[in-house]
Amino acid sequence: MIRQVSKTELPDILVLEAECFPPGEQWSPTAWNDEFGPATVFGQYADGRLIAVASIVVTADVADLRTIAVTASARHRGIATALLHHVFDWAATQGARRVLLEVDDHNIPAIKLYQKLGFAEISLRHNYYPNHHDALVMEYSLSQPSSSSAREGNPLVLGIESSCDETGVGIVRGNELLANEVASSVELHVRFGGVVPEVASRAHLQAIIPTLRRALETADVDLTELDAIAVTAGPGLMGALVVGLSAAKALAAVTNKPLYGVNHLVGHVAVDLLEHGPLPQPTAALLVSGGHSSLLAVRDITGDITELGATIDDAAGEAYDKVARLLGLAYPGGPVIDREAQSGNPKAIRFPRGLTTPKDLEKHRFDYSFSGLKTAVARWVETARLEGREISIPDVAASFQEAVCDVLTAKAIDACEYLGTEHLLMGGGVAANSRLRALLEERARANGITVRRPRPALCTDNGAMIAVLGAACVSAGRPPSTLDIGANPGLAVQQVLV
Amino acid sequence: MKRLTLAIDTSATVSAAVAVGGEVTALNIPDTRAHVEQLVPLCQQALAQAGIEFSELTDVAVGVGPGPFTGLRVGVAAARVIAEALGIRIKGVCSLDVLARQSNFDGEYVAVNDARRKELYWARYQDGVRLSEPAVTAPEAIPPLPRFGPADIDAGILALYVDEFPDAGLEPLYLRRPDAEVPSKPKSALPVIRRRAR
Numbered sequence: 001m002i003r004q005v006s007k008t009e010l011p012d013i014l015v016l017e018a019e020c021f022p023p024g025e026q027w028s029p030t031a032w033n034d035e036f037g038p039a040t041v042f043g044q045y046a047d048g049r050l051i052a053v054a055s056i057v058v059t060a061d062v063a064d065l066r067t068i069a070v071t072a073s074a075r076h077r078g079i080a081t082a083l084l085h086h087v088f089d090w091a092a093t094q095g096a097r098r099v100l101l102e103v104d105d106h107n108i109p110a111i112k113l114y115q116k117l118g119f120a121e122i123s124l125r126h127n128y129y130p131n132h133h134d135a136l137v138m139e140y141s142l143s144q145p146s147s148s149s150a151r152e153g154n155p156l157v158l159g160i161e162s163s164c165d166e167t168g169v170g171i172v173r174g175n176e177l178l179a180n181e182v183a184s185s186v187e188l189h190v191r192f193g194g195v196v197p198e199v200a201s202r203a204h205l206q207a208i209i210p211t212l213r214r215a216l217e218t219a220d221v222d223l224t225e226l227d228a229i230a231v232t233a234g235p236g237l238m239g240a241l242v243v244g245l246s247a248a249k250a251l252a253a254v255t256n257k258p259l260y261g262v263n264h265l266v267g268h269v270a271v272d273l274l275e276h277g278p279l280p281q282p283t284a285a286l287l288v289s290g291g292h293s294s295l296l297a298v299r300d301i302t303g304d305i306t307e308l309g310a311t312i313d314d315a316a317g318e319a320y321d322k323v324a325r326l327l328g329l330a331y332p333g334g335p336v337i338d339r340e341a342q343s344g345n346p347k348a349i350r351f352p353r354g355l356t357t358p359k360d361l362e363k364h365r366f367d368y369s370f371s372g373l374k375t376a377v378a379r380w381v382e383t384a385r386l387e388g389r390e391i392s393i394p395d396v397a398a399s400f401q402e403a404v405c406d407v408l409t410a411k412a413i414d415a416c417e418y419l420g421t422e423h424l425l426m427g428g429g430v431a432a433n434s435r436l437r438a439l440l441e442e443r444a445r446a447n448g449i450t451v452r453r454p455r456p457a458l459c460t461d462n463g464a465m466i467a468v469l470g471a472a473c474v475s476a477g478r479p480p481s482t483l484d485i486g487a488n489p490g491l492a493v494q495q496v497l498v
Numbered sequence: 499m500k501r502l503t504l505a506i507d508t509s510a511t512v513s514a515a516v517a518v519g520g521e522v523t524a525l526n527i528p529d530t531r532a533h534v535e536q537l538v539p540l541c542q543q544a545l546a547q548a549g550i551e552f553s554e555l556t557d558v559a560v561g562v563g564p565g566p567f568t569g570l571r572v573g574v575a576a577a578r579v580i581a582e583a584l585g586i587r588i589k590g591v592c593s594l595d596v597l598a599r600q601s602n603f604d605g606e607y608v609a610v611n612d613a614r615r616k617e618l619y620w621a622r623y624q625d626g627v628r629l630s631e632p633a634v635t636a637p638e639a640i641p642p643l644p645r646f647g648p649a650d651i652d653a654g655i656l657a658l659y660v661d662e663f664p665d666a667g668l669e670p671l672y673l674r675r676p677d678a679e680v681p682s683k684p685k686s687a688l689p690v691i692r693r694r695a696r
Contacts, residue, residue: 001553001554046556046584046585046586047556047557047586047587048556051585073585074585077583077585079585191680192678192679192680192681193680193681196676196677196678198567198676198677198678199676199678201567201568201571202567202571202670202672202676204571205571205574205575205669205670206669208575208578208579209578209579209582212579212582213582223583238568239567239568239571242533242534242568242571242572242575243571243572243575245534246533246534246537246538246571246572246573246575246576246579247575247576247578247579249534249537249538249576250538250541250575250576250577250579250580250583251579251583252538253538253541253542253552253580254552254553254579254580254583254584255583256552325681325684326684375687378684378687379687379688382686382687382688383688386688483538483539483542484535484536484538484539485535486532486534486535487534
């Protein structure tokens with residue numbers, strides 16, 4: 001609660017003053033006492049305790065912001081911003097047209113805060129402070145329209161992702177990445193050889209607040225500054241999704257910001273906006289991860305996405321995990337098999353390419369199937385063991401990987417041809433696979449196609465991909481979600497926004 | 499300074515309440531499968547009926563179960579985010595303690611709630627004070643004492659008496675381990691016929 005502070009509350013102010021400033025920079029009790037003549041003092045209270053204070057003097061059309069202090073434990077929550085907006089609104093009602101302040105030129109956090117509020121530096125006072133630092137004089141015009149970044153087409157959006165085993169909070173301004181904090185529970189799933197939904201869900205709840213805090217700190221953003229909150233509404237694991245969704249709804253309600261419940265798969269495409277800017281239309285997208293393998297036609301990232309095909313059984317990442325397990329390699333299988341394959345012969349064993357016969361292609365031109373491949377590898381390994389043959393793990397890994405990448409890339413190139421586009425985007429965790437990247441580049445080049453691929457940290461699940469998709473929805477003027485939306489584990493890719 | 503407490507419990511149904519001093523506005527949606535859809539709108543509704551804004555809250559109280567996991571986490575996640583965003587106090591309370599307080603039983607009794615899978619969550623109480631750790635067992639394994647519940651948790655009781663309940667922390671009281679098995683050796687992928695022929 002923000003309200004005017006009276007002189008009788010001077011003791012509380014002095015406690016806050018002592019907490020916020022080193023002895024040499026504190027105002028004395030007398031100085032504070034005298035402040036209550038000319039100045040008006042406003043305070044923010046929580047738990048009945050004064051946590052922030054600001055003092056302002058209005059003379060004709062100029063308001064002089066004399067001091068502001070926020071207790072350490074309450075910083076990065078938008079309290080200073082909210083308090084100052086309150087104070088400035090009040091000053092405007094008293095006839096002020098502009099606000100002036102002086103700030104120590106060494107006090108970078110304060111300068112950044114004032115800049116963010118819209119203050120501009122107008123002059124410098126040398127040797128102004130007792131510690132001989134200079135003072136910057138800054139000015140803020142009260143008549144200027146609110147400089148909301150949303151209106152300039154670069155909305156500031158916080159995104160929350162919790163569809164599988166990564167708790168992600170990202171913050172973007174339009175297509176600019178400000179923070180991308182991820183807490184992964186992958187270690188907890190290793191001994192189970194796959195993601196255990198309940199284990200992942202428990203980890204999300206433990207990670208959500210620390211991850212949120214880190215993101216706000218990294219981006220140096222206060223909640224009050226946000227233009228919108230975005231969150232993964234599906235597809236994914238139900239128990240995991242609802243943790244992020246509940247958190248996002250609570251955040252949206254408390255901050256009174258619009259909520260955008262968005263599609264996780266589309267987020268994997270949208271994240272490339274942060275790396276390579278707007279998408280050409282149309283773009284073909286190949287999404288490959290532990291949970292998904294699909295080919296998409298993207299015409300408008302916020303509203304026109306169609307699925308050309310998807311896996312009809314296992315996702316590619318799932319096949320990697322299963323093959324790694326039967327070879328006695330660690331979970332997750334992707335990176336391990338990729339590493340083993342480096343020293344193996346991809347042509348050593350000819351494993352089947354799923355859904356590539358002419359008959360299959362009639363019905364499943366852009367679909368994938370990796371279940372048969374996994375079984376073929378299992379049979380090959382088991383037979384070799386029964387027959388007492390020595391098994392070269394690098395050869396099996398390389399041959400398996402070749403079969404996966406061959407089909408993934410062949411159909412992706414075919415999709416570009418089908419759509420008549422020269423633009424192919426790859427996303428999802430498996431996009432980090434070295435062979436998939438190399439083979440796709442090679443085949444794309446041969447067909448005059450340009451491949452867009454976000455850096456690996458943005459390919460795996462993260463909050464920034466959700467934030468940037470949210471920002472795209474805000475910019476496109478899409479209506480926000482209501483606060484009664486549910487999580488949808490099977491959300492279709494066509495549905496960008498819930 | 500007036501205490502303005504928002505209380506949330508999703509260990510059974512969806513329950514939210516706002517206490518302004520000693521006056522309480524309590525709402526409950528008797529649905530055990532729609533926590534994520536209902537909770538935040540219900541909180542907004544309770545605040546609106548009490549005539550206050552989120553920003554005026556001084557305290558958050560949340561039932562941390564035991565209860566079915568997915569719904570339980572919806573309440574705990576929302577409560578923690580609300581407290582974090584507002585920078586206000588938060589306290590987690592055992593949901594069975596709230597339930598026990600809803601009864602007017604004398605002497606010793608057990609408060610029980612549905613744990614699905616033909617089991618119950620329960621704890622022993624005397625005059626609203628808990629005598630045992632919360633447990634989950636088959637109904638037959640519960641001590642032969644008067645039983646209160648299964649019943650909807652009243653977040654109003656939680657909001658009004660939050661200071662009187664023992665602090666249960668903010669980690670849900672799961673009581674059960676996750677359903678997960680360390681995989682055994684992969685099964686044979688070879689056709690059965692071939693193995694016989696060997």
